[in-house]
Amino acid sequence: MRADPQIARAMSAHGWFHELAPAHQAHVLARVRLQHFAAGEVLAHRKAPTEDWIGVHTGLVKLAVYNAAGDSCTFSGVPAGGWFGEGSVLKRELRRYDVIALRASDAIFLPVDDFHFLLDHSLPFSGFVIRQLNERMGEFIAAIQNQRLLSVEGQVAAALSQLFNPQLYPFTAQRLELSQEELGLLTGLSRQRVNRALRELERLQLLRLAYNRIEVLDLERLRAYAQRQI
Template sequence: MPDPQHHLACLLQGHWFAALPQTLRDDLLAMAQVQHLDAGQRLFRRGDRPGGLYAVVEGAVRIGAVSESGKEALLTLVEPPYWFGEISLFDGLPRTHDAFAESTSTLLLLPQGELLALLERQPQHWRDFALLMSHKLRLAFLILEDMSLLPAAPRLARRLLLMAENYGEGEPRRLLHLAQEQLALMLSLSRQTTNQILKELEAQGIVRLTYGEIEILDLQRLRQAAW
């Protein structure tokens, strides 16, 4: 099994991890455990006890919730070098959502107990983890505002832009491994409306649609479509 150091280059592409003090980065990698998930495999469910902080270093993870009737609410689909699970680190309460591997994936786990012990010894680093959570909170407020105020077309463009910019956490990417059904779930739009908007973006040369993927051809024009 690869050592967590094997994934250092991936993690350093993320703004949060790259900005950490060198000694803290070393401590986190020393405690990290490599986990492999098959496509569709559950990582945790809403209500599970917190197990620690995760980083996606290969593949993708789907985060959302499923009702008793089987209806799915998809919040986000995250790819490297995305970190998640920090809410339960702060409050120690159960997981707020479900997490499943969207594809064959590799994650790094910082175990809850070891991470809390490190923060007990070095409480100055709580601020570093608070910055991770505050970044997510800002994004959540922006998405809620978009859901309330924007028509469907610019709302969809903004979500594609956020994903293309890796939610502000890594380098921009052109190819989104995202099915249209998943995008519709994220935006609470019908599959038909989502397809119509994407087809319009494709006709304008802004995106290219293939099975299970959306390729961003013109990032600048996508930004314009998001307003």
């Protein structure tokens, strides 16, 4: 059966797909689905069975939990190019967080059984998943550390820097199409505090601000700024 052209184009943008053998590429193209979500829409619910490994093709999503009062804790933001949920897929457990679109987004879903098929039969895919898990662990440890030890400016600098992880988020460009409100949702900070932090980082010539856009001028200095505070 011939693959859907739209799905084939979407998958061709993701590096791990090109590492697969042709037969495994065909398997993926026959099984994945591409779905559009409006801003604020839920891609996957916390405590629901984990049925898919999810990739963000376009847009931006966040992984978060909410309590009964509506307070939230954001674990991570995932921009276009990022894939997530390997741990829950591997263990076939209930999902541990809500996945919410922060803007209009297109997501790719690979069913859990097909994820395990690739893991069992494709060495390149297994290698990719191991690297993902290693980088994700580092990201979560850094997020806890940053929240507890960094100033607001440091937290914003660290959050921006994390979006440039080439293993987790290979699509990220120097000019981030990211609003201050979205950055606030990723960091758990108010828009006002994010605005003040960004102005300070701009004053230090680490970034340049425009409408709904943040241009990182010196990524290494931005990372170093956050690390110096620890």
